[in-house]
Amino acid sequence: MRTRVKICGITRAKDALSAIEYGADAIGLVFYEGSPRHVTLEQAGQIAAAVAPFVTLVGLFVNASPSGIRHVLENVPLGLLQFHGHEANDDCNRYGLPFIKSVAMKPDTDLQEQIRMYHDARGILLDAWQPQTHGGGGQAFDWTRVPHDLAVPVILAGGLTVANIAAAIRQVRPYAVDVSSGVESGKGIKSAGMISAFMKGVRDSDADTGD
Numbered sequence: 622m623r624t625r626v627k628i629c630g631i632t633r634a635k636d637a638l639s640a641i642e643y644g645a646d647a648i649g650l651v652f653y654e655g656s657p658r659h660v661t662l663e664q665a666g667q668i669a670a671a672v673a674p675f676v677t678l679v680g681l682f683v684n685a686s687p688s689g690i691r692h693v694l695e696n697v698p699l700g701l702l703q704f705h706g707h708e709a710n711d712d713c714n715r716y717g718l719p720f721i722k723s724v725a726m727k728p729d730t731d732l733q734e735q736i737r738m739y740h741d742a743r744g745i746l747l748d749a750w751q752p753q754t755h756g757g758g759g760q761a762f763d764w765t766r767v768p769h770d771l772a773v774p775v776i777l778a779g780g781l782t783v784a785n786i787a788a789a790i791r792q793v794r795p796y797a798v799d800v801s802s803g804v805e806s807g808k809g810i811k812s813a814g815m816i817s818a819f820m821k822g823v824r825d826s827d828a829d830t831g832d
Contacts, residue, residue, distance in 0.1 A: 624790055624823050625797035627679060627776070628804065628816060630658035634671040636811035641673050643813075643820040648672055649703065649799070652693055653683040657808040658801065665697045679703050690716060703746065714741045721776060725750040726762040736773055745771070746799060749779035759802040761785065764792040783818045790826040798823065 628640040629649030637648050650665050651658045660668070665680075672678050680699040682690055684706030693699070694716060702720040704713050713720045722739040723746045724730060736745060747767060749760040761780030774796035777789055782803035789798065802808075804815040 622796075624795060624827050626820060626823055627677075627797060627799045628801070628811065629679070629681065629778075629799055630656070630801035630805075630809055631668055631811065632658055632660055632664060632809040633811075634667045636813075637668045637671050639811060639813040639816050641676055643817045644824075645676065645816070645820070646797070647677040647679050647701070649679045649681055649801070650697070650699075651681045652685065652689075653681060653705070655683070662693065662696045665693070669697055677701050681705060682708075684708065687712075687715065694718075701743075705748075710739045710741055713739070719743045721746050723748050723778075726766060726779075732768065732771060736771065742773065744774035744776050744796060746776040746778050761789075764789060767793045767795075769794065781819075783815065783822050786819060786822040787826045787829070790823065791830055794830065 625646040627647035627649055628645045630651055631637050631648050640648055650660050650668060653659060669678055677700045678698060679701045680693060681703045699718065702716060702718050704720060705723040713722060720742055721744045722742045724735045726747055727750045749762040751760055759780055767775065776797045776799050777793050777795040778799035781789055781798055781800045800819060804811055804819050806812040
């Protein structure tokens with residue numbers, strides 16, 4: 622099965638166009654003000670206008686208020702929600718859109734329990750534990766900790782780069798991968814060349830691991 626790819630932390634329409642050109646399945650917009658990749662509604666609208674059909678626009682939130690999320694949804698045509706905070710399943714599932722839930726891979730994280738807790742999630746995004754950034758912060762975790770028999774689609778994130786994407790896919794065999802800093806020339810500034818190389822790495826890995 623082909624590994625899907627989300628390019629997250631897009632802040633410019635030109636970077637969204639590069640991601641789409643090289644085959645990304647989804648574009649991630651960060652609505653968490655604590656992130657250097659945070660986008661305003663104006664930025665998000667410009668990016669959304671550049672996104673072609675059949676590419677999913679994903680909104681990332683961290684402990685946001687329901688009114689704040691609804692305000693975004695009134696202004697940006699998101700197709701999927703991504704939650705990185707302490708939101709409960711019902712908090713994530715109240716907006717009439719599918720959602721995925723990020724799970725920080727702490728030493729004592731019980732993935733099966735997390736899947737039970739977020740039983741309405743369309744997938745679980747596994748990220749490195751970096752509480753100060755609510756995400757991987759460019760750091761990977763030990764991929765051998767991911768079982769191969771989880772009952773939901775696994776989205777692998779955290780420290781993915783051109784250099785390690787092949788090993789990551791071989792080890793985890795995820796439904797999708799999520800990359801941000803690994804394809805950047807600066808915080809929030811994507812490199813078309815790095816996106817191209819990353820996408821090639823995913824395709825080559827899929828060919829190598831195909832059954």
